[in-house]
Every structure is written in C-alpha cells, then in structure tokens.
Amino acid sequence: MPVWCWHNLQTLEGTMSSIDSISQAMTRDMQHLATVSHNIANVNTPGYQQRVSFDQALVQDAAYQETIKPATDSGPIRASQRPLDLAIKTAGYFVLQYQNGVVLTRDGRFHINAEGLLAHASGALPLSNDGPIRVSGTDVRVEQDGSVRDNTGIVGRIRLETAPALYPVAAGLYSAQATEPVTQIQLQPQALNASTVNPGTETVRMMELSRHLQSLQKAAQTYDQMLQNGINELGKSK
Numbered sequence: 001m002p003v004w005c006w007h008n009l010q011t012l013e014g015t016m017s018s019i020d021s022i023s024q025a026m027t028r029d030m031q032h033l034a035t036v037s038h039n040i041a042n043v044n045t046p047g048y049q050q051r052v053s054f055d056q057a058l059v060q061d062a063a064y065q066e067t068i069k070p071a072t073d074s075g076p077i078r079a080s081q082r083p084l085d086l087a088i089k090t091a092g093y094f095v096l097q098y099q100n101g102v103v104l105t106r107d108g109r110f111h112i113n114a115e116g117l118l119a120h121a122s123g124a125l126p127l128s129n130d131g132p133i134r135v136s137g138t139d140v141r142v143e144q145d146g147s148v149r150d151n152t153g154i155v156g157r158i159r160l161e162t163a164p165a166l167y168p169v170a171a172g173l174y175s176a177q178a179t180e181p182v183t184q185i186q187l188q189p190q191a192l193n194a195s196t197v198n199p200g201t202e203t204v205r206m207m208e209l210s211r212h213l214q215s216l217q218k219a220a221q222t223y224d225q226m227l228q229n230g231i232n233e234l235g236k237s238k
Helices: 003-041 199-236
Strands: 051-057 062-068 077-079 086-088 093-098 101-105 110-112 118-120 125-128 147-150 153-157 160-162 167-170 173-175 187-189 191-193
Touching (some): 003 062, 003 199, 093 173, 118 125
Parallel strands (some): 086 191
Antiparallel strands (some): 051 062, 077 191, 086 187, 093 101, 093 125, 093 160, 101 173, 110 118
C-alpha cells in the first residue's frame, strides 16, 4: 500500500474516533439537559430536592452521573392554609411506608385517609417509631415536635431521618442506603418546604448546555464532511 494511502487510512481512523467521542459528549449533554429540565419542571413542587448531574472522569472516557442534593437546612418555607401541611425547619426527611418499602420526603402534605391513618399526599403512610399513626378522635393536629394529637391525646410522633445520599423513587419520594434519626424535631404546621431548585441557576445551565450541544453538532458535521472527503479520496486511488 502506498505511503500516502496508509496516511489517509490513519486520518480516517482518527476522524472516526473523534466523531465517536463527540457522539458520547452529545449524549451526556442531552442527559444533563434532561436533568435540568426535570428540575425546572419541579420548581414549584413542595419538598422537591434538586438533582445535580456531572461528568465522572474514567480511565479513557467520561460517564454521566446524577445525584440528589440532600437538604442540609430547612430551605425556603411557604405558608399554607391546610392544618396538616408540615414544613421541616431543620435537616431531615419524613419517613414514609411506601408500597413494600420505606422512602423519605420533604413534601409535608398530609391528611387523614379513609382507614383513619395519617397519610401522605402520595398515599404513603408517615411512620412513628411504632409504625403508621392511627387517629381515633377528632381535631387532629401536629405539634412542632412531631407529636400527633387528637381530642383523646397524643396518638403518635412523626419520625424524621437524615441521609447522606438519596435516590429517586417517585415524584418527591427518595430512598436511601443509610439514614440517621433526627432527635431534635422542629416542624412548622400549616407550612410547606419549597423546592430547593434555583430557577435562575438552572436556566443559565440550560443555556450553557444548549450552546455546548450546538458547538458539538457543528464539530460533528465538520468531521463527517472530512470523513466523506477521505472516503472519496481512497475511492479514487483504486
């Protein structure tokens, strides 16, 4: 094979490798955009925890990673007119019995269900140390220390836990591999924890990702044209 032809083959291999790298980068950018879009869509969802995505460096490449940013303080709290809406004034999450497992949430929208149990808006059941909380009387309210009281007295105490890492299960519900109990519970009745998403920051990130994606698309088109030109040149050499 002539030297110039061998050189063209090497150039083609390098071009294809570059196109593959650009394709992987575009895929990660689209995944980041999906994360940002999900955050923006939940900017007004009570208790929503911001998702944070990043590129994790590997030996020869990078991989998309996404985590949940755990709440380390109360964050914004908004007043509510519903008596069983609860905001957490410290770090921590409500512990809920959900389907066949236990989940955490900062969404404090509660009610009494048809079975007389304190229930979450998702249908999950908030837990005390003794399990779900059953109400047998009327005039139900939750005090700042998490005690659930009706006209017969205290019927349970809402449990809170902290977690170093969270994993999404459903809208506003998260699982955790390790948790710690919150001993000093501070709740604010008739209030809700707002979403931790900063809409301004997320909008800027969406614009940056969109511009980066556009630049990658232009680079991919340039390399694709180079590849086509190289293939044509090899065809002429036959």
